[in-house]
Amino acid sequence: MNSFFFTHYRKRSAFSLTTIHTIFIRCFLVGGMTSLLFGCNVINLDDHPVPATQRVQEAVNKVRADLEKDLQKEVPSLNVLIQTPTQTYFASSVAAGRQPVTPNTVYRFASVTKNFTGAAIMKMYQDGWLDYKAHVNDLIPNTNLPYVPNTPDWNFPYKSQITIEQLLNHSAGVFDVDNDPVPGYNGESFVNYVLSRDSTHQFTAEEMIKQLIDHDLKYFTPGNGQHYSNTGYVILSRIIERVYSARSGSAKTYADYLYDHITGPASRVPVPVSFPYRANDVQLPQPSVASLLWRPSGKLESFGRVNMSGHVGEGNGYSTMAALNTYVRSLMRGENVLNTHTVELMQTEGSTAKPTYALGTSLFANLGYGHNGAIAGYLTLVVYDPTIEVSLVAMLPFWDLTQGPNGDISFGKCFNAMYDASYAARSALGYPGKP
Template sequence: MTVSRRRRLAAAALAALLLAGCSSSPAATGSTAGSPATGSSGSPATGSSPVDPGTAGSTSVTSAGPTESAVTSSSTTTPDDGSAPAYVAGLQPEIDRVVAELGIVGGVVLVRSPELGDWSTAFGTRTYRGDDPVTLDDHVRIGSNTKTMTATVILQLVQEGKLKLDDPVSTYRPDVPNGENITIGQLMDMRSGLGNYTTDLALNEEQDANPSRVWMPEELLAMGLAMPPEFAPGQGWFYSNTNYVLLGVIIEQLTGHKVEDEFASRIFQPLGLQGSSMPALADAGIPEPHPQGYTYGTNVGTIDSNELSPEIQAAAADGSLAPFDVTGLNPSWGWTAGGAISTAGDLAVYVKAMVGGGLLSPEVQQERMDSVIPTTDNPDGQKYGYGLGLFPGGFYGHSGELPGFNSFMGYDPATATTVVTWATNAPAPNGKPPAVSLAQVTIGALAG
């Protein structure tokens, strides 16, 4: 591998850090949502109950050489015949370290690299202290990775002449404050200045008290549009889930169809993504097979920071405090900003098409790739920012977090390398996003 390619891969690890803070969870920092967990004292909050710790123990399973297919086979133990790519020797200890440090219950790391070799591993269990191993086929909530799908459909509608990126949002939603000066493109690249409804205290309180509640898009927009603007349109950058709920409403307005149907016909079916779906608003289920999602914090308790108290961190680490199962949380509050479900194999196929081409015309695809407005510079010369529904770096893609689930997908067009990770128990008690942490060490190992 050339020095320049190594630098691109290493730089992407920094990009993953930037992705970490941009989940679709309710609080500004990407905090958790769902069943009440624990208070600052470390004792269960009123009316809540932890999962049954069950029997201690976990199972790690791996597989080598995934094919370029959306449907992955169940993971099996890697044969001890030296067939794993060379980078695995350095990567596996790093994965083990991150799993132990962040208390990951279960997860997946998938790499597809024509130069360095394909490899994937599924580790841990589907339930806390259970004995049912995670597999590569498992379905998980993918949080803000959904935004890339919403943006892709909007760009397809641009191709079809149904709207333009420089159209004012007031054309479609006259109720948006200052909407005549906010463009569709500014919604997509987070430069509208609109407030982020997921930081609303009432939303977080209701999520703690009533995690099964079905939220309608208009309810979410009412919260976001009532917030004071962060800045004048185009004069700054602010990650706001309100932008992407607005885009979802516009998709349904222009197509006359539910977004779940548009995602299926425009993205999932053409790419053969049999494990991917956008659930209907009232659907709180996850297709089988799937792991359970766990978290330790409440929504309100993590509005300012995902990092929990030292007491809770210590209790989680020594096993005296079990996490709370938030698998059944209704994801309608995330909708087109964060409600989709997928598998590691599907995400690998999707992110390659999203970045490398196959879902848009060559002209619109190039416009998307050129859309990133840098927000920071790296000493290596890499620029990071946000474009039309994607983060750039050595790897282009996104991350996502819903309570109990964290995921990352990235594709480097220079090396044709794909990295996908997901993990449960999200965020970790120390506030770190586990899948993004796994992506960092994976990209670091690929960079040598």
């Protein structure tokens, strides 16, 4: 069985985007000019441009229609929010009879959570609470506690050689028990195997680490490669918990720190974002959008209620497109909790992959810095382009897994459509589009 809860998609195929050119013909009456008393004239678009909002909507409509045609299935919605230095535009392209999404519709943003985790680690670094260059078994500053527990149940492969920075940029070699098959689980990932048999299971970091220990799982020695790892970010979430607990003198969770220092009322730019970690915290607040997922068998399922306890720190967040835009725009401009120097580190430090992956942040060509995400039928992209000061959030609550050996072909079409809609929206406003 394949995992339908992965929170990152590394593969992108490409197909061309057709530019839409529209010609308007207007019939008009001009008094006092006999020769033009009645007439039909072709209007030059340069003189009478289509309103920008309409151009963005038409561009997103075209991408959704192309995806429907390619998949031969109804695509419920494709949504893009884009903010320029002077204006914000929003387009929700929906199938006939469906309600458009709004900028304030709640949905699960999956691995965009990693950008919040990166921001949390770098805020702690900026405040002197931790050293992101430190090894995970080093002591938390001004304490006698290591960043991760010094106990047998945390003795995962190469632990003494792994740094916090390597966890952030996926160069630690930590095996991903959420995305990749684990021995003894029927060819499935550990998280998917457990969830598919008990949707109410309360995951812990320790049971995920146990898989690494029991099966001696790793990708490579730390610093000698790069492999995306949700499990590496689960470890980072525990580091955040331990550092915050040590500083506050009481037990704290990952969600506590994010609320208290990154997103909540006391933060510099408050945004309504939640990071559920309990197995019974499965309901999205209203208004929300449920996702649709076509299984390889052809069965259609809808997701809204999801157990996120196996994704803490790497994919458990939910919010709105408006809130995510506010967050990424302010953060990447150095106008949120991180100063400009720390933001630069977050964007570039230790990056080796293409697209560049640094400290919880990817660089996407002609889109900017941010992160993407995929979980339980939701797809999203959250980015800010500093070269033109344009931020963008795209969201597609739809997966098709019916084409390809593992649903990879049709899923790739959905994933690429999200990017194509992003590029099309930028192009509609005159900005560089698909490279």
